[in-house]
Amino acid sequence: MILCFDIGNTDIDVGVFENDVHTRDFRVPYKKDRTCWNHLGNILKALQAEGIKPEEVKGSILCSVVKSATQGVYEALEIAFTHKPVLFENNEEFTGIAIKTDDPQEVGLDIIAGCMTVKEKYALPAIVVDMGTGTTLTAMDAEGSILGVSIVIGVAASLQALNRRTGLPVDLSLTAPPKAIGTNTADSIASGAVLGNAYLMDGMINAFEKEMGTKCNVYATGGIADRIMPLCSHENVINDDLLLDGLYIYYKRVKGL
Numbered sequence: 446m447i448l449c450f451d452i453g454n455t456d457i458d459v460g461v462f463e464n465d466v467h468t469r470d471f472r473v474p475y476k477k478d479r480t481c482w483n484h485l486g487n488i489l490k491a492l493q494a495e496g497i498k499p500e501e502v503k504g505s506i507l508c509s510v511v512k513s514a515t516q517g518v519y520e521a522l523e524i525a526f527t528h529k530p531v532l533f534e535n536n537e538e539f540t541g542i543a544i545k546t547d548d549p550q551e552v553g554l555d556i557i558a559g560c561m562t563v564k565e566k567y568a569l570p571a572i573v574v575d576m577g578t579g580t581t582l583t584a585m586d587a588e589g590s591i592l593g594v595s596i597v598i599g600v601a602a603s604l605q606a607l608n609r610r611t612g613l614p615v616d617l618s619l620t621a622p623p624k625a626i627g628t629n630t631a632d633s634i635a636s637g638a639v640l641g642n643a644y645l646m647d648g649m650i651n652a653f654e655k656e657m658g659t660k661c662n663v664y665a666t667g668g669i670a671d672r673i674m675p676l677c678s679h680e681n682v683i684n685d686d687l688l689l690d691g692l693y694i695y696y697k698r699v700k701g702l
Contacts, residue, residue, distance in 0.1 A: 460689030
């Protein structure tokens with residue numbers, strides 16, 4: 446059993462891989478300013494809840510976009526599993542992804558991991574949409590290189606900001622309204638949040654394709670992709686596992702498997 450850990454802004458996502466099959470996912474709650482012992486307690490509780498014994502875990506990999514939490518979680522994994530986890534890094538030797546931006550080190554590790562899965566499993570050129578705390582669109586050329594990224598404020602974050610600034614009630618279920626022209630407050634907000642973001646994705650995809658000079662395959666991931674991307678006019682494939690599958694690919698390459 447191999448576990449892939451991704452430290453995000455709100456929790457730690459964990460993918461379970463057995464015999465090269467991604468069997469399931471679970472989450473570990475955490476706070477960014479805690480010690481490795483706090484992280485260890487949360488990890489062990491989550492493993493117990495999933496029925497996973499630490500000795501069953503033969504390897505692990507950690508990816509983090511939260512620098513303040515990386516070291517503590519890494520040390521917690523070392524203690525929990527008595528092996529040294531692989532740390533996911535922006536290393537082209539193992540990612541297989543050339544990054545053609547002004548500063549390749551600025552590109553988020555979560556973005557690179559998702560792009561690894563796209564390059565490994567899907568058709569190129571591509572636009573990879575990741576809808577999490579923020580929404581990112583990443584351009585990949587026909588060789589699988591990353592050309593650049595657009596970062597859009599996340600849908601949930603924008604709704605929460607609207608609530609704080611105006612006091613208007615918001616529905617984080619992100620249910621699409623029956624029409625774009627809302628005739629009550631709830632539908633008006635849903636129109637902007639759900640339909641508006643779908644049309645925003647369409648517009649950005651059009652802009653990417655124009656600048657790249659080619660039609661692109663569109664792949665989407667992230668917690669709310671299934672609420673927004675089906676409403677886009679561009680055909681797209683939704684795969685919630687892009688990031689964790691990419692971590693597993695990286696793990697196998699580092700281990701020479």
